[in-house]
Amino acid sequence: MHTSFDTPELIRRTLAGERVPLARAISWVENEAPGSVELLDACFEKSGRAFRLGITGPPGAGKSTLVTRLAQEYRRRGETVAIVAVDPTSPFSGGALLGDRVRMTELSGDPGVFIRSMATRGSMGGLAVHTAQVCDVLDAAGFQRILIETVGVGQSELEVAQTADSTAVVLVPESGDAVQAMKAGLMEIADVFVINKADREGAERASFAIRSALELRAHTAWKIPVHLTIASQNGGVSELVxxxxxxxxxxxxxxxxxxxxxxRLEQRLQDLLQARLWNAFRERVGDERWREALAELAQRRRTPHQAAELLAGL
Ligand SMILES: Nc1nc2c(ncn2[C@@H]2O[C@H](COP(=O)(O)OP(=O)(O)OP(=O)(O)O)[C@@H](O)[C@H]2O)c(=O)[nH]1
Ligand SMILES: [Mg+2]
Structure with a gap:
């Protein structure tokens, strides 16, 4: 299926919510294809309506299963849903793929649902940026709820989760999870805690441990709920919604x-400007001067501060 679109047509049909152009538009964004900036600009104007929900947590916690159920519940409530699954390039991606396959069959054929997997491709800084941009496209295409699934294991994944308006951290009853969550910085980003696999031993205990940990923190206007689910049996899903x-x-x-x-927008603006200013600066300095400066550093003829001062003054 290699239909080619010109940029205006792709933009028009993506904004109209057509699925094939939408899928293509997302690929453009992921690959930073020519035309993607024009596309993103057009989408940005139309975005800001969707509610973006980040679903994060340790590998195998049941995120994909839960996201599938959440999508089904949102559909029952008449909302359209897009799912963005950010697959980690890790040994766990097999599980993610399996979860995605189940999801595909359960949700396929519903025009009110759109599912997209994104590969991390090593370039981690770019992942959060691409995720935010893909969400802008889905938002502009008219999806009302966007569920972003990501494994909460590293800083970069936390950044992805933080592109959302609201973030749910999914844990399982096994002891140690609450402690792990705090270590991984998940505690700081959670707006809602979910203990999934509550059919297993220890769910209440885990819930209590998290509640206790939360109480030790500064009082906030939003009381972070700790909610039990059994995603595989659709238990507690409607209440979670x-x-x-x-x-x-x-x-x-x-x-x-x-x-x-x-x-978030300030951060995006800052990222773009930093890249732009850096490129312009580097061009002005030129390769030769740059190499010279590095050589001077290596020979201890100048300090990094002195070199920066000198180059910045050029
Ligand atoms: N017992 C039990 N098993 C569950 C529940 N929810 C999901 N599972 C199972 O847990 C396994 C992992 O589920 P996934 O939904 O793929 O988990 P995930 O967090 O998306 O996994 P990764 O994307 O690989 O990190 C699957 O075998 C699910 O069937 C639950 O509530 N109870
Ligand atoms: Mg998954």
């Missing part, structure tokens, strides 16, 4: 949504 929607109302009413989005 209620929690998400409550959080959305909270975010809107307190101005926190606007605040978070503004901070």
């Amino acid at each position: 209620d929690r998400f929607e409550e959080h959305l109302v909270f975010l809107r009413e307190t101005g926190t949504l606007e605040e978070r989005r503004r901070a």
Whole structure:
């Protein structure tokens, strides 16, 4: 299926929510294809309506299963849903693929659902940027809820989770998870805690441990819920959607949504400007001068501070 689109047509049909152009548009963004900037600019104007939910947590916690159930529940409530699964290039990706396959069959054929997997491809800094951009495209295409699934194991994955408006951290009952979560920095980004696999021993205990840890922290206006689910049996899923929607109302009413989005946009602007200014600067300095400066450093003829001062003054 190698239909080629010119940029205006692709933009028009993506914004109209057509699936094949939408899939192509996302590939453009991922590959930074020519035309992708024009596309993103067009999408940006139309985005900002979707509620973006990050679902993160350790490998195998049941994120994919849960996201599938959440999508089904949102569909029952009449909302359209896009799923962005960010696959880690790790030994666990087999599990992710399996989860995705199950999901594909359960949700296929529903025009109100769109599923997309994104590969991490090593370049980790770019992943959060690409995820945010892909979400802009899905948002502009009219999807009302965007579920971003990512494994919460590293800083880069946390960055992906933070492109969302609201973030759910999914854990399992096995002891040590609460401690792990705190270590991994998941505690700081959670707006909602989920203990999935609550059919297993120790779910209540894990829930209590997290609640206790949360109580030790500074009091906040949003009381972070700790919610039990059995995703594989659809247990507690509808109530979890209620929690998400409550959080959305909270975010809107307190101005926190606007605040978070503004901070995110500032970050994006800063990233773009940094790249642009750096490239311009590097070009102005030129390769020869750059090599000279490095040689001077290596020979201890100049300090890094002196070299920076000198180059910046050029
Ligand atoms: N017992 C039990 N098993 C579950 C539950 N939810 C999911 N599972 C199972 O847990 C396994 C992992 O589920 P996934 O949904 O693929 O987990 P994941 O967090 O997406 O995994 P990765 O993407 O590989 O990190 C699968 O075998 C699921 O069937 C649950 O509530 N209870
Ligand atoms: Mg998964």
